[in-house]
Amino acid sequence: MASTGGHGSSGPHPRNAKGTFDSHLRFDNSDYTTLTVTVDGAPTKVRWYKEICYVANPQKMADTQSGIFGTSTIANPECGYQSMNIFVPESAFHDRSTAIYFGVNNAGWMSSYVGASVTDGASFDSATSNVGAALKAGYVYVDVGTRSRGLVAADGSYAGKAPHVVVDAKAAIRYLRLNDARMPGSAERIVLNGTSGGGGLGAIVGASGNSTDYLPYLKEVGAAGVTKSGKSTLRDDVFAVNIYCPITDLGNADIAYEWQFTTLGTRAATADLGNDPAPAVSAELASRYASYLKSLHLRTSDGRNLTADTMIAAIKKEVIRSAETYMKAGSANTIPDLGEQITYTTGGFGQPPTEHTYTNDWIDVDNAKNKVVSLDMAKYFQFVVTQATLKTVPAFDAWGLSNAEAGRTESTLFGTAEQEYSNYTAYSWDNNDVAGDDSGADDTGLTWSQYAKRDGLAAEQVHLLDPMDYIGTKATTSANWYIRVGTRDRDTAFTVGLNLDRALAADHSVDDLNYQLAWNQPHAGNYDVPEAMAWIAKVLKEADRRQGHHGR
The missing domain is CATH 3.40.50.1820 (Alpha/Beta hydrolase fold, catalytic domain)
Structure with missing residues (x-):
């Protein structure tokens, strides 16, 4: 959404044309x-x-x-x-x-x-x-x-x-x-x-269907419908996308994460849980988010500009919609009153399920009327991070920074085939302090800005993974989208899914957009099979x- 250059569709697809492979x-x-x-x-x-x-x-x-x-x-x-x-x-x-x-x-x-x-x-x-x-x-x-x-x-x-x-x-x-x-x-x-x-x-x-950007890579692997000259004879767009908790917009995921979990003081308020390992880094990353969000030119569901000033309210609206949708779905779907305990289960992705309880101090509801009376967003974010410690700082591009634990961060997606990892964001590149990893200003002598102009491999790789760069362009974006993110998901910022929804809502080629926060769900998927299948x-x-x- 932020960039419109270089995203052409793969052009006409002659009925009788043959790909090399x-x-x-x-x-x-x-x-x-x-x-x-x-x-x-x-x-x-x-x-x-x-x-x-x-x-x-x-x-x-x-x-x-x-x-x-x-x-x-x-x-x-x-x-x-x-x-x-x-x-x-x-x-x-x-x-x-x-x-x-x-x-x-x-x-x-x-x-x-x-x-x-x-x-x-x-x-x-x-x-x-x-x-x-x-x-x-x-x-x-x-x-x-x-x-x-x-x-x-x-x-x-x-x-x-x-x-x-x-x-x-x-x-x-x-x-x-x-x-x-x-x-x-x-x-x-x-x-x-x-x-x-x-x-x-x-x-x-789903966003980048038929873009010519991928044709050189498709030719290299011997994909169907690619000619010797690198033209396309086939399409690669899809009819519908049914996705859960998408880890996406990686180039901006770190700044979104820190903005969300510092703007209402979440990291500081839950420091005793290990959530505030590098306050100065969190603040630096969070400070970069407002300008990025403004550059997207998105609008909220009620038509206002989606900015750092309106984002929390937009998330709040979605949490309220999620709670009320849950209550309306059946008489057994009740939400504990203020002061009562919420029970929830963590686990998934190879981890055993573990049951927890938490005293509800953040949402007041009227179960009889299926309505949310009030919602405290600061306490809501604190609730979200009780189930699992927040990610390191940075959360997605931590390799090469001695102040952070690389853990499972996505830095290993980037760089050459000879590199275990490469930093792919401005902050992490400029602050890489691990000598000899061939990544960052310390080894290359180039700032992120200089690197992006002279070489820019990691920046190009980020672009080729980012749906926000293709929605609303000449690419054939899928017409049908079903997106769910759990209200207890702490693995990426809620802003990421909301921005994806708002970008798709502005794309006139999208016919059916079904985005929602799923009540009391963690970072997981396919928990609503009947609903998703009915949508399909x-x-x-x-x-x-x-x-x-x-x-x-």
């Missing part, structure tokens, strides 16, 4: 294994097209990979990170118009080895499993593997540097489009689903209506 990427509809699964107690046959390599030139990986989820041995180092499993339920065996539910699995923007979410004998409850619900609805389910941070290639280089994760997702989409006439499901109806880093991936893929069915039906079709 298309002949190597032909789908074989006879090469499948039949599985039997149970969905809501009913057995159904599923055809499994196993580990389809969606690029002609996959990058070979090291046999052993280590990451935030431990160490594992890779069964398919040749193409396990650039392949996908396709699962076709019985009802879709011969249906070429049903939707394709396209799942990415990139928590923390980490690389994702191809997964098999459907196994023989598995049992699914469609009320809680998005996979089971997709199969029950008759959608083709696609489980996609992608390169991303933390991945090591067979030659020892770092294989997951940006924008490879976006390129891989686009290459998988192009494979589906190339083979649309030969396989079940419609590539015109791809619904992309992802959470956390996967939500961030979904946001950029609705936008598909609306598309049918516009096209004059009836049913699938």
